[in-house]
Amino acid sequence: MSERAQVAVRAEGLVKHYGDVEAVRGVDLRVARGEVFGFLGPNGAGKSTTVRMLTTLLSITAGSAHVAGVDVAKDPDAARHKIGVALQEAGLDPRQTGRELLILQARLFGMNGQEAKERAEELLVLVELTDAADRRIKGYSGGMKRRLDLASALVHEPEVLFLDEPTTGLDPASRLTVWDEVQRINRHGTTVFLTTQYLEEADQLCDRLAIIDGGVIVREGTPQQLKNELMQRLELDTEPTLDDVFLDATGRSRSRGAGDVQEVTA
16 A cells, blocks of 8 residues: 555644634644544643645645545535544534434435434444433433534544544543543544643644644643653653653643543633
C-alpha cells in the first residue's frame, strides 16, 4: 500500500482567515488509517475551525486538505460520502424512534427500503440500542442520544468519523459507555478523529494526538511520547500527566470537570 493510501487525513499548510483575524495559521496533519487521533486545544485555539475545514463545513483560505484520499476543497460532495460527522449537539428529531431515524438516514444515502432496514438493525446492534430502537428519542438518556448520533454518522460506512467533543455534558457512566462505543467503532476499521477538552479522555482513547494553540500545532505524538518528552526535558522524578503536557505547551489553566475528568480551559 502506498504512503498516500495509508493516510486517512492529510492537511498541508492549512490556513483560515476571518477578515484580519488568522484563526488557523498553517496546520500540517497526518492521520493514519485505523487510528484514533485526538485533537486538543482550548477555546479560540483554532481547533473547531480546523475540523470544520476538514469536514467541508468551512472554506479553506490557503493550503490543502485531503480526507480518505479526496481533496475536500475541490470535491466536497465526494468527501462527504467518505466521512461521518457527529457534532457536539446531536441533531436528533425527538419525535422519531431510533430505528426510524436510522432508516431515514440510510434512505437519504440512496439505500432502498430493505437495505435501509438492514443497515439500521446492524447499527442498533453495534451501539447496543436494540431494546430501545422503537422508543421515541425524546425518552432517551443523554448517553443513549450520543450513541444514536454515532450510529447515525456511521450509516453510510464512512472511512473517517469526526467526533466533536462527544462526551461533553454526560455523566461519568455515560461517558465511559461512549468511550466503549468509540473503541468498538474503531475496531471495525473506521478511523476516528476526536476533538475533546477532556485530557483523560484523550489519554485513554487516542493512539496519537495533536495540541493546537494560536492557530498552530504546538505538540504532536502519542500520549506516552509526549509525557516522556516532558519528563526528560524538565528532569522530573515522576511521570507527568497529559494535563502537564498541555500546560507546558499552552500555558493554560485547568479545572476539574464532571466525573473527575480533567478539562482544559482558557
